[in-house]
Amino acid sequence: xxxxxxxxxxxxxxxxxxxxxxxxxxxxxxxxxxxxxxxxxxxxxxxxxxxxxxxxxxxxxxxxxxxxxxxxxxxxxxxxxxxxxxxxxxxxxxxxxxxxxxxxxxxxxxxxxxxxxxxxxxxxxxxxxxxxxxxxxxxxxxxxxxxxxxx
Amino acid sequence: xxxxxxxxxxxxxxxxxxxxxxxxxxxxxxxxxxxxxxxxxxxxxxxxxxxxxxxxxxxxxxxxxxxxxxxxxxxxxxxxxxxxxxxxxxxxxxxxxxxxxxxxxxxxxxxxxxxxxxxxxxxxxxxxxxxxxxxxxxxxxxxxxxxxxxx
DNA sequence: ACCGATCGTTGAAAATGTCAATGAGTTATT
DNA sequence: AATAACTCATTGACATTTTCAACGATCGGT
Numbered sequence: 001x002x003x004x005x006x007x008x009x010x011x012x013x014x015x016x017x018x019x020x021x022x023x024x025x026x027x028x029x030x031x032x033x034x035x036x037x038x039x040x041x042x043x044x045x046x047x048x049x050x051x052x053x054x055x056x057x058x059x060x061x062x063x064x065x066x067x068x069x070x071x072x073x074x075x076x077x078x079x080x081x082x083x084x085x086x087x088x089x090x091x092x093x094x095x096x097x098x099x100x101x102x103x104x105x106x107x108x109x110x111x112x113x114x115x116x117x118x119x120x121x122x123x124x125x126x127x128x129x130x131x132x133x134x135x136x137x138x139x140x141x142x143x144x145x146x147x148x149x150x151x
Numbered sequence: 152x153x154x155x156x157x158x159x160x161x162x163x164x165x166x167x168x169x170x171x172x173x174x175x176x177x178x179x180x181x182x183x184x185x186x187x188x189x190x191x192x193x194x195x196x197x198x199x200x201x202x203x204x205x206x207x208x209x210x211x212x213x214x215x216x217x218x219x220x221x222x223x224x225x226x227x228x229x230x231x232x233x234x235x236x237x238x239x240x241x242x243x244x245x246x247x248x249x250x251x252x253x254x255x256x257x258x259x260x261x262x263x264x265x266x267x268x269x270x271x272x273x274x275x276x277x278x279x280x281x282x283x284x285x286x287x288x289x290x291x292x293x294x295x296x297x298x299x300x301x302x
Numbered sequence: 303a304c305c306g307a308t309c310g311t312t313g314a315a316a317a318t319g320t321c322a323a324t325g326a327g328t329t330a331t332t
Numbered sequence: 333a334a335t336a337a338c339t340c341a342t343t344g345a346c347a348t349t350t351t352c353a354a355c356g357a358t359c360g361g362t
Binding site for chain 1: 158160161162163164165166167168169170171172173174175176177178179180181182183184187198202205206209210211213217218220221222223273277280281283284288289291292293295296297298299300301302
């Protein structure tokens with residue numbers, strides 16, 4: 001509630017450059033990322049570890065490989081993230097049901113608790129970051145992004 | 152032209168997780184980034200240096216500080232990027248017109264040439280990456296992203 | 303039983319991100 | 333006119349993230 005946050009439109013946004021979707025995506029992503037990480041700091045989480053925890057809480061019983069694919073991260077990064085969360089007692093690795101190579105990442109009760117509180121903080125973050133968009137614009141943005149990704 | 156690129160919808164995209172705009176943004180960005188960098192490799196450029204070159208060619212006469220703000224990069228990263236481009240004779244630093252502290256980044260004729268060819272490659276990239284979206288959906292996505300950024 | 307592929311893991315190298323400090327130049331205050 | 337506070341580009345140090353190649357264990361097909 002710090003008064004009005006004047007959104008400054010930089011001079012460079014005038015040019016055709018600002019029609020480059022990749023650039024827009026990058027900017028929005030950079031801003032959101034910094035924002036999210038700040039909000040998650042009080043929980044000892046970062047965007048990445050939050051996403052992993054989130055999926056571990058989803059009931060989807062994700063495999064580490066699935067996490068890597070879905071989060072667009074290298075498998076080795078998932079190892080590091082899960083190591084950290086596991087070391088803090090927030091998730092556990094369980095052997096895959098049908099394939100003993102794979103490991104399913106599950107949240108512990110404590111992980112569920114932390115996720116619950118962190119999730120509300122994230123929701124506020126998202127609402128604030130996209131406050132310039134009307135609710136229907138927001139859902140339409142979601143739809144477009146999903147379509148771009150998965151058709 | 153390797154036949155049909157079946158877009159696989161991962162199992163995890165089913166959950167509520169896939170409504171997280173930050174996550175969608177991150178995924179789309181990661182995919183696009185890899186794609187763009189591969190396409191730019193033949194020009195000896197990366198996404199970053201291409202963006203700088205692009206703005207140097209825009210006629211907007213960007214200051215290094217403006218580049219940093221607009222591209223959401225630390226000023227020191229701009230220095231490195233411009234150093235590289237300048238060393239290859241693609242851009243030059245010119246003293247600011249009114250403020251002698253600032254340096255304007257301008258493309259050399261050779262920079263313009265390289266940019267021209269790289270730009271068409273990037274256009275193809277973007278078209279391919281968003282082939283799942285109809286033209287009007289694409290412009291609507293652009294509009295929403297810009298609105299989210301600058302109101 | 304064998305062969306090629308996949309999963310998680312490790313470790314190293316490259317790229318990026320973050321931060322503090324500095325000299326030159328500007329603006330504001332007095 | 334002199335000073336103080338601030339901004340710009342730059343440097344260098346450091347952490348984080350990304351990218352790759354390898355490896356043991358396991359799986360699937362033959």
